[in-house]
Amino acid sequence: MNPSNLSAVGPPVQVPSEASKHLLPWLVAFAFFMESLDTTILNTAVPAISAALDVKPLSMKAVLASYTLSLAVFIPISGWVADRFGTRRVFAAAIGLFTFGSFLCGISTNIDALVACRILQGMGGSMMVPVGRMTLVRTFSKSDLLRAMSFVSIPALVAPMLGPIAGGLIVAYLHWRFIFFVNIPIGLAGLVLVYLYLPDYREKKTHPLDVVGLILFGSGIALLSYVLEVFGDHTLGVREITGLLVVSLALLAGYWIHAKTLQFPLLQLNLFRIRTFRAAVGGGLFTRLGIGGVPFLLPLLYQVGLGFTPIQSGLLLMPQALAAIGVNWVILRLLARFGYRSVLITNTIIIGMLLLVFATIGVHTPIWVIVALAFLYGAYSSLQYTSMNTLVYADTTEEETSAANSIFSTVQQMAISFGVATAGLATAFFIPEHSQSNPALMIDGLHKALLSLGVLTILSTTVFGSLKKEDGRAVSQQKAIHPGG
Structure with a gap:
């Protein structure tokens, strides 16, 4: 211990x-x-x-x-x-x-x-x-x-x-x-x-618990989550969605102003002064804008576009899970050898490029190619998530652990919703409602959606550019790899 x-x-x-x-x-x-x-x-x-x-x-x-x-x-x-x-x-x-x-x-x-x-x-x-x-x-x-x-x-x-x-x-x-x-x-x-x-x-x-902060932030984040959940469902018009979005942002802005006046606010935003924490939280948010929608897009591509059954589609996603499990021992060595900055920048670019390759999958693509792409994507995704999840705590003190964890968990949950909403926006833009019953048009639209998310993922590497080569060394230098180090 x-x-x-x-x-x-x-x-x-x-x-x-x-x-x-x-x-x-x-x-x-x-x-x-x-x-x-x-x-x-x-x-x-x-x-x-x-x-x-x-x-x-x-x-x-x-x-x-x-x-x-x-x-x-x-x-x-x-x-x-x-x-x-x-x-x-x-x-x-x-x-x-x-x-x-x-x-x-x-x-x-x-x-x-x-x-x-x-x-x-x-x-x-x-x-x-x-x-x-x-x-x-x-x-x-x-x-x-x-x-x-x-x-x-x-x-x-x-x-x-x-x-x-x-x-x-x-x-x-x-x-x-x-x-x-x-x-x-x-x-x-x-x-x-x-x-x-x-x-x-x-x-x-x-x-003491920051009750006012809980009301402001909880209301704002709940309303924003609701907007993301109903986004693209056509149950609310543009005016209603915009109004709810403005109210949620106003509540969150109110929390930010309120938090600056307290020594112990609900979320200690002063933690963003720590470079590694800021890069991990911000990078996690912006990276998930691109890759967060992949579990939503790939089943659509396989089932609606290529005509696979739900079970077949699920089996095509399984190599991602196997790769995520098998790559664990490599993650430790990669971070110990190259450091967080190099790994996160390079890995994010690779994931973005894999999304671009997914955008080439069509009815004539061999199954083994889809399986190989899924395996590679699972491996690099596991490396990405593990790196971001551990970098959060690289330079935080023991006293800051719970505060850092609360912020990171909150942003992570929001990032998941943002990722699905981004994928929904991309599909709505590239796949008109009248073409959703046409497999060829669906494939073309999903390809464009994957291309846009791939480019967005590559652009998110700029967040990790603020890191220094030595950042995260306290976490990445594993004893099993560097005895006595």
């Missing part, structure tokens, strides 16, 4: 044993996977659920948006809650709340009850990822953090690919309610593991 943690946050209730340190990344990844899978598995079941609840499929947007809104509101306070009540108690409560919410969703008999239960699920999910990540940061020294984080990053890549397949199989062979019931045994097992292995960190003394 990192000894400096004790002076920063006080003695943990349970000092992590070696067994706990080995199992902790598995436990956090376990929770991450459950939360990430839930956000993607539901999409496949939307038609079946809407038919069972006797509502229009478009009404199911509220079921999807309510979860995202709940995440956006409660993620910012995750750091304060964990500091106040302890990481073990909060993490266990998050898994329990998420599991109980899943059960209630599964027994819901109308759309209103389902939306309310999804909000409850989101409250649990909003704490699982940030608090789990914070526990890792406080348990492992910076020189060991990269190895742990590289493992935990895998669920974020694997779950979006497995979700549609799992959802399709459940709807086809079981009942839509098992979409939610599948979380129950996973959650119960997670609670047992938390009790046995999760260390408990808490601050000796916490500052």
Whole structure:
């Protein structure tokens, strides 16, 4: 365990044993996977659920948006809650709340009850990822953090690919309610593991919660999330969307002004003075504008454009997951050899170029070429996410851990929504509604959308240009690679 943690946050209730340190990344990844899978598995079941609840499929947007809104509101306070009540108690409560919410969703008999239960699920999910990540940061020294984080990053890549397949199989062979019931045994097992292995960190003394900041920022970010969720659905006109966007930005601007007057605001924006933190958070946001929409575009290309079935489309995405798992041992060596600046700049350009190559896939493209591209994309995406996720903590102190984690988790959640919205904008621009039933026009439009996202991804490398060669060295120099270094 990192000894400096004790002076920063006080003695943990349970000092992590070696067994706990080995199992902790598995436990956090376990929770991450459950939360990430839930956000993607539901999409496949939307038609079946809407038919069972006797509502229009478009009404199911509220079921999807309510979860995202709940995440956006409660993620910012995750750091304060964990500091106040302890990481073990909060993490266990998050898994329990998420599991109980899943059960209630599964027994819901109308759309209103389902939306309310999804909000409850989101409250649990909003704490699982940030608090789990914070526990890792406080348990492992910076020189060991990269190895742990590289493992935990895998669920974020694997779950979006497995979700549609799992959802399709459940709807086809079981009942839509098992979409939610599948979380129950996973959650119960997670609670047992938390009790046995999760260390408990808490601050000796916490500052008062910034309630005004929570109202301003929570309202602004929730409204912005809603705008991104409904964007492109034609349920609201341009005037309404613009008005909501202006109000959300005004609320966020109000929070920024409010935060400057407090010593302990909800989100400590002064952390952006740290170059590595600023590059990791900003780079993560702008990079995801390009690559965040890929899980949305590729299934469209494979199914609507090329005529593959949902199962076949899902199988074509599987090499990404396999590559993400297999590339972990390479990530440690690459960052130790070349450093964060070189790796992030080069890797972002490569990912952008891969998106440009995806834009050449057509009806005559051999399957092995698609599989090879998917494998390469999965490997480089895993390197990208792990690098950004660990660079955040390279130069933050122990006292700044929870504040940095809250900001990073909030921006990360927003970046996911921004990425999907960007992909939606690109498809709406390049694929007119009247051409969506024509495979040839769909392929052409999706190619243009992928080209635009590839260019956008390459341009996002400018954010990492502010880094220096030595930045992140405390994290990237692994003991297993440089003994005694």
